[in-house]
Amino acid sequence: AQSVTQLGSHVSVSEGALVLLRCNYSSSVPPYLFWYVQYPNQGLQLLLKYTSAATLVKGINGFEAEFKKSETSFHLTKPSAHMSDAAEYFCAVSATDSWGKLQFGAGTQVVVTP
């Protein structure tokens, strides 16, 4: 069985500051890992995904995430926050031997202050 935990349901960052969103997974084998973003009144949009090719994954909008097997983590970062980054972010996992059923974390709401 797999599960994913996002630490912090709300994060407030200043414009220009580092964005760090935490995600830890529980799985008997390293799964596929994803970060999705949800803007108000829009569908979930894939930011990036880890598929075992490289531990540091670069995504859209300047985001990146690092897979750390020893820590069972897949934290999302962005060096400099923009006002447009205000949204809800979801970490998700999918078993490598599955057809792709996603299991999501509870989400982290990001607020960017000027």
Place this chain on the structure above:
Amino acid sequence: DTGVSQNPRHKITKRGQNVTFRCDPISEHNRLYWYRQTLGQGPEFLTYFQNEAQLEKSRLLSDRFSAERPKGSFSTLEIQRTEQGDSAMYLCASSPSGTGNTKQYFGPGTRLTVT
């Protein structure tokens, strides 16, 4: 691509009524998924279609819920005898066939409010 579309975007219904939602996936995608998202939670898997075949259903999908995908194109999700606990955002996603890391494209969702 034109993206995944869902209709209606909002639905308010009284407890006990039946409701039906529609999802139109990206045209060349043969996989279609339904998820449910309640306030403050991440989406939870409901069911999955490969073409017209419904291959997996979550235990969350009670007998009051039914989903179809005739001809492997659009899909409908029906909830019979709605309850207040059914109030949620219902999300549809589609993808091409592939492994567990295949990108899923999400629609904007249908927000259901049961009064």
